[in-house]
Amino acid sequence: MAEALPAAALEPGARRWALLAGASCLLPLLLQLPAKIAAVVAATGLVVGALSWRRPLPALVRLLLVIALVGTVLVLARFAVGRDTGCALLAAMFALKPSETYTLRDARSLIGFALFGPFATFLLDQGPLSLTLGLAASTFALVTLQRLAQLDALAVPGQPPEPAAPVRQQLWSIARLIGIGLPLALAVFWLFPRLAAPLWGVPDRALARPGLSDRMSPGELIELMNDETVTLRARFHGAAPPTSQMYWRGPVLWDFDGRTWTQPRWFRGLPAAPFQTSATVWDYDLEVEATDNRQFVALDLPLAAPARSQLSYDYGLYAERSLTSLSRWRLRSSPPRAFEPELRPLLRRAALELPAGYNPRTLALAAQWRREAGADDAAVVERAMRMFHREFAYTLETPLLGRHSVDEFLFEQKAGFCEHFSSSFVVLMRAAGVPARVVTGYAGGYYNPVGGYWLVRRSDAHAWAEVWLRGRGWVRMDPTAAIAPERIYDTLADRTPGAGGLFGGIGASTPLFNVGDWLRRGWNDFVLGFDASRQERLLRPFGVDRLDGPRLLALFVLFASLAGAWMIWLSSRGERERDPVLRAWHALGRRYRRLGLEREPHEPALAWAERVAKARPDLAAPLRRLSQSFNDWRYADSQPGRREARALRNELVRTLRAHRPTRTGEPR
Template identity: 80%
Template sequence: MAKPAAPALEPVTRRWALLAGASCLLPLLLQLPLQIAAVIAAAGVGIGVLSWRRPLPSALRLVLLLALIGTVLIMTGFALGRDTGCALLAAMFALKPSETHTLRDARSLIGFALFGPFATFLLDQGPLSLTLGLAAAMFALSTLQRLAEIESRPDPLRAVEPAQTHWQRLLAIGRLVAIGLPLALAVFWLFPRLSSPLWGVPERALARPGLSDRMSPGEMVDLMNDETVTLRARFRGKAPPTSQMYWRGPVLWNFDGREWTQPRWFQGLPAAPMRAGRTGWDYELEVEPTDTRQFVSLDLPREAPPGTRLSIDHGIYADRALTSLSRWRLQSAPPASYEPQLRETLRRAALSLPSGYNPRTLALAQRWRAEAGDNDAVIVDRALAMIRREFVYTLATPLLGRHSVDEFLFDHKAGFCEHFSSSFVVLMRAAGIPARVVTGYAGGYFNPVGNYWLVRRSDAHAWAEVWLQGRGWVRVDPTAAVAPERIYDTLADRRPGAGGLFGGIAGATPLFNLSDWLRRGWNDFVLGFDASRQQRMLQPFGVDRLDSGKLIALFVLFASLTLLWMVWLSSRGERERDPLLRAWHRLSRRYRRLGLEREAHEPALAWAERVTKARPDLGESLLRLSQHFSDWRYAGGQPGRREARELRNELVRALRAHRPGPTGERR
């Protein structure tokens, strides 16, 4: 016998299924690049409209599948990784509406869509992703419950009013989530955590915006327009003035005439000797994920924190890629002297220039050298005075040609930190002064709500370091030498709260402060809860450290209590959840004082007949109610909400009227 075809979807149910699928896809799309997310969303809507009346032909679906997958791969540069895989998952889901026309199709669509919220957590673990993912999962489960109700009808094709509204189903799913929440919290807080995962998470194919180990013309403009938070710093004691907040990142030595890069072989060398000055700072960094191993520190770090190492130029490299939120305790101090003896290999690297580039800059540097003699500091001061006198700061710069330094120093005389630092280092090297480019961030924003400093990607900066006899490496920021009246592009319009979520809201900075403080709390309370913090979480109660055995014992205790609580709630059964059943059982308990309460095993009609035999004066109305209740509860036809509401009202009226006393009178 041929298997019967799956029932077709009603239009209303199909809309609910598609909306549930879209809600599951939404948090994933928000974590993908805007162009890719827009293409996938447009494809999903278009395919849903085209296939609304009838399924698309199989050949057309195959063509659409190949076209969408090819588009995603082209937009990601055929780079395989977490984000590419998530984008392909979203693209395949965008095709599902084309084959969603039966109950089985709808169930398949929602089951597949539930992968969306889980895939989102591969890209982001923020509170917004969690909230949207949880809401989507509840929406999907309530829709699956609707599908189950339709499929359980004697005739699924017959339009019958559902037994529950969608809001009632959502509330029912919410109750189930609330029942399971204590067990989930017990697992999160008490189940022993590993210091490192058993398996690795694939790298992201599309790099997160951030500092790079290379700098080419115009590259930092995109970074300086990005308001995303890169780190938060809390100082233990006095913080340095904002003008001295230089967050040191990659140090660039090699210059090919256009691009600055970081030499790989330097990273394995031990840190250069540094004698710290009297002033120092003790602080904690909360570093957002970058998918690289290097992060920034206040200039200059005195030593590397555990799990990291210092490179020869005092860059800090973690042992593993920073794919998740991380915290570091550091100490920094301005150097009294920094590598006062420069090795010849490093000197040659710090003086190297490509041949055939920037002849006017070379000529100027040689003339300055002849005039200054052996006094390198005079040349440095002369260059800064020229910048202060003649140059302007602006982000609106033309694209420079082959002799980029010549064009900047002699023609345009306008640019931003990338131009100033690169040209200054080339000029110093041409004059025989070892120099290098340092990239990182400058300054920060103090959040008074949380008492910490916030550094965003828009604070990206590049400066120079020159090597002077007797002092070693000295920081020189040529951008800061520009006279204030010559700064055309300020950061005032990019202050916290000026754009993004709070853009256009008057006085939005307090809202920004509060929202970022809440995000930091989420990072501290959830994302930053690692194995080390788990072992120390009972220190306020006098327990210094919880080893694995103690954690397992606590977990077993709390999990057992939670499971017992869940069993007790579940054992209450449907009678405690359904208001109609609660009214029925309340009515049966009214007869307890007569010794005629309904037994748990006793059917409604049998109980009513027993009461009638014992008390004929009470039996007539109870028999009628019992018959009505039995028809609602056990008859083949599925009553709708109206019948259930009418029966419940009838039971409530009976509760008010049936107050049998010991002699049968009603009170």
């Protein structure tokens, strides 16, 4: 049995190219991972690349690195099993790959593995930045693979490695390959008839993020408040409300078990409560990013449910299907003048219910306030708001509270964030006999002057309270705003997106963020939001109101045929132009066609020359010389790529082009 040939060693220049190509593929994925995981993976990749540059790492060291890195990633991901953790582990494994990259075969394996990086990025984000970085990384990887193939083909045993073709030439070659397939890809994207549910592509749920929950437990809201990603964008038709009135209403929580607030399911079957609108009406479009549930938010209060959604009793909006992809909604809202002025006994009991055996000090304080205020509920509410404003502080650094959480917060800790303030306020109101409930959603927003719209981030997650007062109905009370209004009313100095982030401080990041998010919104509108209904209206600017199925299919067939013809023409043209010597040699064979002596495709050069010599002895000598020169060039050159070899190639091309056989008796 023949022995396997040893793998070709990887010279330093080629290894540098391979590692840089791999790093470019990893970059877009790292930008989508949590900051701590991305930093650990990037640092590990740099350290492993430096330590293994001169000599391979021992197998035991590599094993320990794998265990340590995988364990660190799992700990930072809190041992969650899913898409995000899987992508983080993929990045971690790739960071260790340079420790075993020493041959051409290893380099090809590294780049092939690295190409999973851009693909995994699209599971986390499909924005224009991810696409741009992914395309650039894939192009870099393809150029590197081409260089490795050329180095492998030019390698001569016992000789120094020959240089690969110039980078500009390789980029042009890759660009031609992309240009061959791009028209057909665009035709398929824009014109292939779309169905309601996609048959291929990234699953919708893969892109969804956790949304607002129908429960609020200690510490749950803090995860949203630490996430700066955008959750919705709003464009107002006409005047926009002041930031202090931007309360984006989400789940309303009624039930309290001493620790967790939940939303009663049976409320969803009730008709929406009546409310009297004010003279102010806000008309706006919402662009909601993908979440993992059906509920979305609206300004307090929505006048009606838009198409494909329904309105709950307490004015929560629910889509017909889970919002696992980008969605758009047209809404109108108005601040209520009176919100459910008559409260039914069943609902009143639900808004006063408290679990037994919890928070005795809070119950005693509420009873005292009730005795002092008599039947004046508004006085109790006002007294509580004054207490929060005077005695409490805002902070995200809070210890976990015990069994009597409201007692500990009101009488000992006296510092927290909206989750603590709204929960303790509602418990205090219920204990004093004032119907109250917790409302969760988002507060405030950031105005993007480049795009002329407002954006709300997940970090704007907020919880406030509503109390029921006679004659007015439900009234919003926000103890957080009484304590830390800057947390509610966004300002450029305190709440600018990107402040202190990866790209620097406020002054440097604000214009960059504005332009970047405006581009992202355009990308959402132009690409991610391109669905079947948008496809039907594709030619409306050209006077075609609606593209039905047959016309859309005919248009797709037309453009796909044109794209196919383009592919065939460009491919065949590229094949003719690849090697000037082969091009001149094939042209020479065609010149002999009119003599009936064209070379057969299977016929060697010298055999063809001998066949021609028998039929036309006058052409034998020049054709033998040309055939021998061609054979030497094609098969006998031991050092292709030298300057002398290039000169010989040019001379051979000129000679082949100059030889023109004639018929017997024809003048030359």
